[in-house]
Every structure is written in C-alpha cells, then in structure tokens.
Amino acid sequence: xxxxxxxxxxxxxxxxxxxxxxxxxxxxxxxxxxxxxxxxxxxxxxxxxxxxxxxxxxxxxxxxxxxxxxxxxxxxxxxxxxxxxxxxxxxxxxxxxxxxxxxxxxxxxxxxxxxxxxxxxxxxxxxxxxxxxxxxxxxxxxxxxxxxxxxxxxxxxxxxxxxxxxxxxxxxxxxxxxxxxxxxxxxxxxxxxxxxxxxxxxxxxxxxxxxxxxxxxxxxxxxxxxxxxxxxxxxxxxxxxxxxxxxxxxxxxxxxxxxxxxxxxxxxxxxxxxxxxxxxxxxxxxxxxxxxxxxxxxxxxxxxxxxxxxxxxxxxxxxxxxxxxxxxxxxxxxxxxxxxxxxxxxxxxxxxxxxxxxxxxxxxxxxxxxxxxxxx
Amino acid sequence: xxxxxxxxxxxxxxxxxxxxxxxxxxxxxxxxxxxxxxxxxxxxxxxxxxxxxxxxxxxxxxxxxxxxxxxxxxxxxxxxxxxxxxxxxxxxxxxxxxxxxxxxxxxxxxxxxxxxxxxxxxxxxxxxxxxxxxxxxxxxxxxxxxxxxxxxxxxxxxxxxxxxxxxxxxxxxxxxxxxxxxxxxxxxxxxxxxxxxxxxxxxxxxxxxxxxxxxxxxxxxx
Numbered sequence: 125x126x127x128x129x130x131x132x133x134x135x136x137x138x139x140x141x142x143x144x145x146x147x148x149x150x151x152x153x154x155x156x157x158x159x160x161x162x163x164x165x166x167x168x169x170x171x172x173x174x175x176x177x178x179x180x181x182x183x184x185x186x187x188x189x190x191x192x193x194x195x196x197x198x199x200x201x202x203x204x205x206x207x208x209x210x211x212x213x214x215x216x217x218x219x220x221x222x223x224x225x226x227x228x229x230x231x232x233x234x235x236x237x238x239x240x241x242x243x244x245x246x247x248x249x250x251x252x253x254x255x256x257x258x259x260x261x262x263x264x265x266x267x268x269x270x271x272x273x274x275x276x277x278x279x280x281x282x283x284x285x286x287x288x289x290x291x292x293x294x295x296x297x298x299x300x301x302x303x304x305x306x307x308x309x310x311x312x313x314x315x316x317x318x319x320x321x322x323x324x325x326x327x328x329x330x331x332x333x334x335x336x337x338x339x340x341x342x343x344x345x346x347x348x349x350x351x352x353x354x355x356x357x358x359x360x361x362x363x364x365x366x367x368x369x370x371x372x373x374x375x376x377x378x379x380x381x382x383x384x385x386x387x388x389x390x391x392x393x394x395x396x397x398x399x400x401x402x403x404x405x406x407x408x409x410x411x412x413x414x415x416x417x418x419x420x421x422x423x424x425x426x427x428x429x430x431x432x433x434x435x436x437x438x439x440x441x442x443x444x445x446x447x448x449x450x451x452x453x454x455x456x457x458x459x460x461x462x463x464x465x466x467x468x469x470x471x472x473x474x475x476x477x478x479x480x481x482x483x484x485x486x487x488x489x490x491x492x493x494x495x496x497x498x499x500x
Numbered sequence: 501x502x503x504x505x506x507x508x509x510x511x512x513x514x515x516x517x518x519x520x521x522x523x524x525x526x527x528x529x530x531x532x533x534x535x536x537x538x539x540x541x542x543x544x545x546x547x548x549x550x551x552x553x554x555x556x557x558x559x560x561x562x563x564x565x566x567x568x569x570x571x572x573x574x575x576x577x578x579x580x581x582x583x584x585x586x587x588x589x590x591x592x593x594x595x596x597x598x599x600x601x602x603x604x605x606x607x608x609x610x611x612x613x614x615x616x617x618x619x620x621x622x623x624x625x626x627x628x629x630x631x632x633x634x635x636x637x638x639x640x641x642x643x644x645x646x647x648x649x650x651x652x653x654x655x656x657x658x659x660x661x662x663x664x665x666x667x668x669x670x671x672x673x674x675x676x677x678x679x680x681x682x683x684x685x686x687x688x689x690x691x692x693x694x695x696x697x698x699x700x701x702x703x704x705x706x707x708x709x710x711x712x713x714x715x716x717x718x719x720x721x722x
Binding site: 200202203211217219227262 | 620621625721
C-alpha cells in the first residue's frame, strides 16, 4: 500500500518558484492499479517520480506499507520498486537477459537463480527465451522492447510497480494487445501499480482507480465507472469527453453481465417439434442450441413450424462468439452489426459458459449511473 | 635508393629513434588518458566547472607547439628539466587533453536521459551507473578522442626534437640543418607511417570496445 499525504512539490525558489504538486493526498490499495491521469504538466509524472525518490518532495509524506520513504535507504527503496518508463530505457549494450538481470544482479543473486528467473519472465511475457535471451534491444520491435521493459521491472519480484506511460510509444494495434496481456498478467501477479497516462481510454481500461490531475492538484480520485458517470466538475467532464457514456461500455466486460444459466437452452438432438412446443409454452422468441458443451446456434419458432428432424440441423449459427473479457462496447457493436439481441460467451476452448443480451448491457449501464456518488 | 641505403647503414639508430618516438607518444598518451578521462567524467557532474576546464584545454590547443615547448623550458628549468624528454612529454600530455577531455565529456553527456533514469530508478548507485551503463555506452566516443590525441601527438612529438627530446624528429631536424635529403625523407616517412599505423590500430580498438548491442543499433539505424 502506498499513501501520499499532503504531497507538495515546488521547483525553484522565490519569484521563479513553480508548484508542480499541491497538497496531493491519495492511497493506492495493495494489488490495485491506480492510473495518474491528466494533461502534460499536470504533475502526474512528478508524483510518480517522487515515489522512488527520483524527485524529492517539498512538503508532505509518502508512506509505503506504513513507512516513510524519507527514512528508507534510497538505493534499497528503488530496488524494491519496479520501474517502467516511457522510452523503455533498455540498456543498448546489454543483451535482453542482461537487461532483465540488472536488479537481481545488484541484489547479489547467484548466476543460476538469475538465469532461471530471466527465462521465467521471458516466458511469462510471451517472448521465447531461446530466441530472445541473447539478442540486443536494437534487434527487437517496439512492442517486444516494452515487454522486456516490463520483465526487467518484475525481475526481483517487487511488491510495487511504477509505470510512466509505458505503452505510449507503441503503435495502437500492439498497444491494445500488450495492455490486454498486461492486465491478464496482473490478475495473477496482483502487484500494487501506479501507472501514469494522458490517455483516458488507457486509464479507463487499465485502472482500478483513476486519479485525475490538473495543474498539480488532484481533481477527482474514483474508480473509472464513477469518473465517467459522475464527473465532479466541468474539468473532469471535459477531460473524459462527451462520449463518456460509451466509454463506460468499455469497462463493462462480458463476465460482469453474462447470464451463466440462461433458461432458453435446447440440445442439438432434440426434435424440432418438441422444441417448438416448449418455446410456445414458455413464450421464448428463440432458443440456443448447445451440442457437446459448445454453442451451435439459435432457432426461432417460425423456422421450426414445418420441420421434422433435430434442431442441430436447423440452427442458425452465430456469426461470432464473445469471451469473458470482451468489453460491452464490442458486444454492442456485434449486436448492431449482425442484428442480434444476444450472443454466447465461450471459454478459451469454445465451450459455452453463458449469454449476454442487449437488455443485460442496458441494465448494467443504468446501474452505473444510479450508483450513489454521495461521497463529495 | 639512397633512402634505403641510409636506413640500412643506420639501422640500429633508426630503430632507437623510432623506439624513442613510440615511448614519448605512448607515455604521454597513458598519462593524458589517466588525467583526461576521469576529469572529463568529473566535469559532467559539475556544469560550471565543465566550461572552464574545456576552455582551458582549448587555450592550450591554440598555442603553437614550438611556442609551447619554448614556454615549458624556463618553467621546467627551475626543476632542472628545461630540455629533453620531460618538457616534451609534459607538452604532449597538455595537448592531448582537449580531444580526450572533450570526447569523454560529450560521450557521457550524450547517454540518453531515459537510460540514465532507468538505471537510477532501478537502484544503481552513482558508481554502478557509471561503470555498468555510462562508460560502456560512451566508450566508442572516448576511444575516438584517444585516437585523435595519439595521431596528433605523433606529429607534435616530431617537433620535440628541437628541445632535445629525441625521436624521429631528429632526422628531420638534422637533415634540414645538414641538407641531407635521405635523412629528412627517412624521418618524414617513418613518422607518417607510424601515424597511419597507430590510427589504424586505434580504429580497431574503437571497434573492439564498441559493445555489440551498440554496433547493431548503429547498423540497423542506417
């Protein structure tokens, strides 16, 4: 856990003094990602750099696990905090393995333990150790370099990660992918992460909490949903954008809204006439056909009327299936594209695990707007 | 043919003078490096000192070599070394300072801030940062400075014959005095060959000391 208490940072003295941070207080819970968000020059990077004492604070306190960082040995403090920066900062003269090994080496690990850890991290970040271990940073693409940057920060398994716009230099397609991978990784690692970004999309996607800054002041500190649905003032509303309701859709994931046990399920081997009877009796507009655990498609009553045989042969297949982590924004887009009001959620093996309907999405959005934000 | 004959006749003297030249330039380069590289690194941490030190080295460089030898004489005469190898080596050390200092300073300063930041942020001490990151990255440019200094000092070393420092300059100086073309050519050709050889050698050292990752970076950037 990291606590910032009344942190103030002033550069220079007298008339030329510039206040970079003004009385900032916030707490980063253990295992959560807090995004420091704001336009350039708002103080977000300064706050991050104060955390590992690359900058000193003028007034206030920063506590890590209850201990004042000013009372810690600065070198020791930095070694127990992973640090990822925007320009990656890989050492060009060291191989990928040597780059990742920096902190473990500084901490005096033996060679065997370091080698094992390097391979483990490369594998974790989906870089084949056999190929990448002995390469140099110049031989890697931007996305690969950034993965190595993350691996290096994780090398000595620090509790805390500081990430300064880590994915900003990567092209949009790779950025989405590396963000997704990083979130998946974080689900297992549960690091305490302070993440600087100027991009509201990234903040909404990555953050458990978002701290929005303006001119050195903390304007709003809330979960992404609240920031989007209940902006505290005009500055926040403008920053998050007029399409903020749509942005809410990108934080709602299929797993948050799916119905794991929908009633309108039929088996592939059921006969058309039996299914039709059930549908008429229960008033279903359509039924989902599942065969051997996998969704085959859907049937509507008008298609069954004059048919015999099994529903598996009559089912209209779904053009697309969605996954647990598919955001509602994409789901809604599919629904509009294919004129469907429900889609099946499948796991990595394609097994059926639930459905999401248009109504589920609408209900969830309505809920997030009615959360009582009465904490002001 | 006269030149070869001259060399054949004076073979051991030629060897000796060549050795003297190597010694003079080599020793001054070693001392010059021992002073220039640490000083160059030191001034990267002290901005106002940097300006003065580099300006000072610039001024020394501006003084013509023959005048610098002249200036050294009365100063070093007070400790009994007005003539000979000592003033020559002192002068060569002073001359070598500008290329060595300036290249070291610029090379260390040019290490990208993001790389330095990453090292610091990961908990490297100042010394570790210097040893593990800054010096290896700066090495090629530092060696390039040594290369310039070495080649320059071979040339200036030839003039040191006028203050009795020995070396291949002796043939040039005496050959002119005695109007002995074979002698002049022998001295001139050997000094030139020596300079070309050392330049090539230092280029090889530069290549060897350039870390592989940085070579790749340069090649891929082209």
